[in-house]
Amino acid sequence: MLSHQTHEVEPVYFDDIEPGAEIVSHEVAIEREAIIAFAAAWDPLPVHLDDDAARAAGFDGITASGTHLLAIKHRLLYDFGFEHTVVASFGFDEIRFRAPARPGDKVRVKLRWESKRLSDSRPGVGIVRHYCELLREDGRALLSLYDTILIRRRPDPTAD
Amino acid sequence: MLSHQTHEVEPVYFDDIEPGAEIVSHEVAIEREAIIAFAAAWDPLPVHLDDDAARAAGFDGITASGTHLLAIKHRLLYDFGFEHTVVASFGFDEIRFRAPARPGDKVRVKLRWESKRLSDSRPGVGIVRHYCELLREDGRALLSLYDTILIRRRPDPTAD
Numbered sequence: 473m474l475s476h477q478t479h480e481v482e483p484v485y486f487d488d489i490e491p492g493a494e495i496v497s498h499e500v501a502i503e504r505e506a507i508i509a510f511a512a513a514w515d516p517l518p519v520h521l522d523d524d525a526a527r528a529a530g531f532d533g534i535t536a537s538g539t540h541l542l543a544i545k546h547r548l549l550y551d552f553g554f555e556h557t558v559v560a561s562f563g564f565d566e567i568r569f570r571a572p573a574r575p576g577d578k579v580r581v582k583l584r585w586e587s588k589r590l591s592d593s594r595p596g597v598g599i600v601r602h603y604c605e606l607l608r609e610d611g612r613a614l615l616s617l618y619d620t621i622l623i624r625r626r627p628d629p630t631a632d
Numbered sequence: 633m634l635s636h637q638t639h640e641v642e643p644v645y646f647d648d649i650e651p652g653a654e655i656v657s658h659e660v661a662i663e664r665e666a667i668i669a670f671a672a673a674w675d676p677l678p679v680h681l682d683d684d685a686a687r688a689a690g691f692d693g694i695t696a697s698g699t700h701l702l703a704i705k706h707r708l709l710y711d712f713g714f715e716h717t718v719v720a721s722f723g724f725d726e727i728r729f730r731a732p733a734r735p736g737d738k739v740r741v742k743l744r745w746e747s748k749r750l751s752d753s754r755p756g757v758g759i760v761r762h763y764c765e766l767l768r769e770d771g772r773a774l775l776s777l778y779d780t781i782l783i784r785r786r787p788d789p790t791a792d
Contacts (some may be wrong), residue, residue, distance in 0.1 A: 514703040517715050538721065539706045543674040546699045555677050561698065563728040569721065 474481040483553030483573035485626040489585045497551040497581040499609070502536055502544065504575035536573035541615045545606045550580040559597055559622040567617040571608070578609040586618070597627050643713030645786040646758035649745045657711040658743040662704065663694055664735035666671070670700040691762045696733035705766045708741040714783075719757055722780040730773045736771040746778070756785050 484495070494558040506564050511520030515537035518525030523533040573579070606615040644655070657775040671680030675697035678685030746761040760783050766775040767778070 514707050516710070537706075539703050542702060543699050546697075547674050550676070560728065563726065564724070565727070566723065566725060567727065568723040 473555075480495040481551060483556040484623075485557050486588065486590075486600065486623045487626040489600055489623075491585045491587055495582045496550060496583075497548040499534050499578045500544065500548065502540075502573055502575065502577045503581060504534070507534055507536045507540065507573075507575055510543070511537045515539050517596075526543055531572055531574075533574065536574040536577075538569045541569070541573055541606055542567070544579060545604065545615060546583055548579075549604075550621075551581070552583070554621075554623075557624045559624065562599075562620040562622070565618040565620070567615070569610070569612045569615060573614045575613070579606050579614065581605070582607055590625075591622065594622070598625060599623075599624050638772045641711060641713040643716040644783075645717050646750075646760065648749050649760055649783075651747055652746045654742055654744045655712060657708040659740040660704065660708065662733055662735065663741060664694070665684045667694055667696045667700065667733075667735055670703070671697045674713045675699050683713040688741075691732055691734075693734065696737075696779070697777070698729045700717065701733055701766055702727070702737060702765075703779075705741055705764065706777060708739075708766075710766075711741070712743070714781075717784045719782040719784065722759075722782070725778040725780075727775070727777040729775055733768075733774050737774070739755070739766050739774065741765070742767055750785075751782065754782070757782050758785060759783075 487585050508521055511517065511534075519529050519531060520526075520536055520540075521534060526532075526534045555580070582605045584603045586603055588598055588600045590598045599620065601618060601620045604617050604619055605613045607613055634779045668681055671677065671694075677697070679689050679691060679695055679698075680697050681694060686694045688710075702754045707783075744763045746763055748758055748760045750758045755759065761778060761780045764777050764779055767773055
C-alpha cells in the first residue's frame with residue numbers, strides 16, 4: 473500500500489487558484505506487493521500478476537493496473553486538502569494511460585489549473601478545471617486526465 | 633470485496649461486435665465493509681467512512697468512492713473475457729459520476745458498442761469504442777464513461 477503519511481496540508485480554495493500555475497504532491501513508491509494485491513482484487517490480468525506473462529507481452533516484468541494508477545492519483549490529491557474544499561467532481565475527461573508503471577516506480581501528482589469561474593447558481597463556490605498527471609521520478613507521465621471540480625471560496629474572515 | 637465467482641466466459645472478439653448492440657455483466661452487491669475498506673486505502677473522505685458525516689453532507693449514509701466504482705466496473709468487465717482479446721485501452725473519456733452508490737446496492741456493467749474499425753497499422757486487431765455504464769438494480773446509472781480499446785479479431789480456424 474502507499475505510505476499514508478500525515479502531511480501538514482494547507483487546503484486549496486477557489487481564491488488560491490491561478491490558471492496556468494501548477495502544484496505537485498509528495499512522492500510515493502509503487503511497491504510490487506501493492507501492484508499484485510490491487511490487480512488480484514480488481515484487474516487480475518496476467519501482466520499485472522506474473523513476470524513471465526508480462527515479459528511475454530513485451531514488458532520488463534509486471535506492470536500496475538491502470539485502475540491502480542487512478543487510485544494512487546486520487547490518494548495523492550489529499551496533499552492539497554481538497555477534502556476540506558472540494559464539493560464535488562463533475563467527472564474526468566481524456567484519461568490516458570501513457571506509460572506502464574513498474575514495481576519501485578516513484579510517482580507524484582502534478583496539477584495544472586486550466587480555468588476557473590464562479591458558479592452562477594451556488595454562492596461561495598466556483599468551478600475549476602485542472603489537468604492532472606501522475607509523474608514518475610524521471611518526469612515521465614504515466615497517467616493524465618482532466619478533472620472539473622466544484623470548489624469552495626475561502627471563508628471571509630470578516631463575515632459573521 | 634466483490635465475490636469473484638468464476639464465470640464461464642465466451643471471450644468477445646472484434647468480429648462479434650455490432651455497433652448499437654449491448655452486453656450486460658452479472659450483478660454484484662457493494663458491501664458496506666468494502667466501501668469503507670476501499671475509501672480508507674484510497675479516498676478517505678468522511679462521506680465514504682462515516683454515516684454522520686455523510687448525512688451532514690445530504691446523503692442517507694456513507695457512499696462509495698468514485699474510484700471504487702471505477703474498480704468495480706473494471707472487475708465486472710472480466711465477464712466479457714476481455715483479458716483474452718483486448719490488447720490495450722487508449723483511455724477513457726467523459727467519466728461521469730451520476731449518482732451516489734450506497735451499501736447494499738447491486739450493480740452490473742452494461743456496454744453499448746459505439747463504433748468499430750480495423751486497425752490500419754496492426755493486422756489482426758481492430759479499434760472499438762464503447763459506452764460503459766455501471767447500473768444499479770433499478771436501472772439507474774451510477775457511473776458512465778467511454779472506452780476505446782484495441783481488440784483482437786477471432787482467430788481464423790482455417791489458418792495454419
